[in-house]
Amino acid sequence: MYNEKVNDLLKEVKELFKDVNTKKELEDIKNNYMGKNGKITELQKLIKEIPNEEKRDFGMKVNEVKDLFNNEYNKLFESINLKEINDLLESERIDITLPSKKIKRGTLHPMTRIEEEFEDIFSSMGYTVYDGPEIESDENCFQKLNIPKGHPARDAQDTFYLKDEYEKFLIRSQTSTAQVRAMEENKEKGPLRIVCPGKVYRRDEDATHSHQFMQIEGLVIDKDISMADLKGTLELFCKKILGEKTKVRFRPSYFPFTEPSVEVDVTCFKCGGKGCNLCKQTGWIEVLGAGMVHPNVLEMCGYDSKKYQGFAFGTGMDRFAMFKYGIPDIRTIYGNDIRFLNQFDRKDED
Ligand code: PHE
Numbered sequence: 001m002y003n004e005k006v007n008d009l010l011k012e013v014k015e016l017f018k019d020v021n022t023k024k025e026l027e028d029i030k031n032n033y034m035g036k037n038g039k040i041t042e043l044q045k046l047i048k049e050i051p052n053e054e055k056r057d058f059g060m061k062v063n064e065v066k067d068l069f070n071n072e073y074n075k076l077f078e079s080i081n082l083k084e085i086n087d088l089l090e091s092e093r094i095d096i097t098l099p100s101k102k103i104k105r106g107t108l109h110p111m112t113r114i115e116e117e118f119e120d121i122f123s124s125m126g127y128t129v130y131d132g133p134e135i136e137s138d139e140n141c142f143q144k145l146n147i148p149k150g151h152p153a154r155d156a157q158d159t160f161y162l163k164d165e166y167e168k169f170l171i172r173s174q175t176s177t178a179q180v181r182a183m184e185e186n187k188e189k190g191p192l193r194i195v196c197p198g199k200v201y202r203r204d205e206d207a208t209h210s211h212q213f214m215q216i217e218g219l220v221i222d223k224d225i226s227m228a229d230l231k232g233t234l235e236l237f238c239k240k241i242l243g244e245k246t247k248v249r250f251r252p253s254y255f256p257f258t259e260p261s262v263e264v265d266v267t268c269f270k271c272g273g274k275g276c277n278l279c280k281q282t283g284w285i286e287v288l289g290a291g292m293v294h295p296n297v298l299e300m301c302g303y304d305s306k307k308y309q310g311f312a313f314g315t316g317m318d319r320f321a322m323f324k325y326g327i328p329d330i331r332t333i334y335g336n337d338i339r340f341l342n343q344f345d346r347k348d349e350d
Pocket of ligand 1: 176
């Protein structure tokens with residue numbers, strides 16, 4: 001009777017895994033046969049009732065059923081598992097031959113571009129780039145540049161003073177402050193040839209003036225420096241940055257820290273000098289202020305003005321960027337609108 005039971009189960013197990021395809025079905029079968037009340041487990045429990053002489057035979061048969069079950073189960077589990085992994089790999093396959101998404105490329109800010117152009121031209125003429133801080137003393141920004149307290153030249157530049165330090169510290173209104181610093185730092189009081197680009201601040205705000213803009217100042221100090229050096233240098237610079245056809249003219253002007261002083265005009269690059277709305281029909285556009293360094297400034301910064309002369313010049317880099325790249329409103333330069341900035345892609349230079 002017992003033997004019959006085992007033989008029946010053996011037959012049953014042999015057929016058991018035939019149409020099984022999923023792990024879920026496998027789990028159910030395992031519960032039904034090997035679980036707490038599973039068919040094989042139940043059979044094992046019978047061993048207690050079996051007469052001693054039959055126990056051994058019966059035990060061996062039950063083990064045979066169990067081994068068969070486990071073997072079949074493990075084999076099927078492996079193959080279902082493998083199939084599942086393969087299906088997953090297939091469904092999540094990455095096609096590496098598909099074209100990639102276009103990566104958005106950043107562009108250099110127009111002010112960075114113009115600054116690089118200035119620096120390239122001047123470093124090719126032997127100048128070094130000198131940086132000064134944006135917070136400056138009244139002394140460096142005005143007094144040592146021959147603009148004492150109460151001087152009318154302060155009016156145009158009287159600007160953002162630091163709270164609690166009124167009349168002592170301000171955010172600089174001109175990069176000429178770097179002239180003072182470079183001369184004072186030069187302990188040998190020897191020759192200098194520097195350009196100082198940087199931000200300056202004034203109380204202005206309209207389409208062509210911003211309360212913050214970028215200046216660049218140049219300074220050359222040496223023995224036997226004359227107006228001829230100044231003229232030659234600035235003429236060469238204007239032609240390099242605005243094109244060989246550019247004509248340059250010098251008009252007498254006034255700056256407290258230079259004597260004599262000039263303003264530098266260039267032929268309008270839009271109309272070539274014929275007259276248009278950009279140059280207000282004059283054919284000329286003012287681009288630089290310049291002059292021979294005032295002896296007072298040289299002396300205040302520790303130079304012997306009998307031995308050394310120098311020339312200095314300054315300009316707004318924003319102005320050059322506006323002319324060169326055709327930017328009508330200075331405020332767009334500082335607005336950080338990505339649509340504006342994207343127009344300065346260096347496609348032409350690739
Ligand atoms: N710093 C002057 C300005 O801001 C420009 C300048 C510099 C003029 C050097 C002459 C010499 O107006």
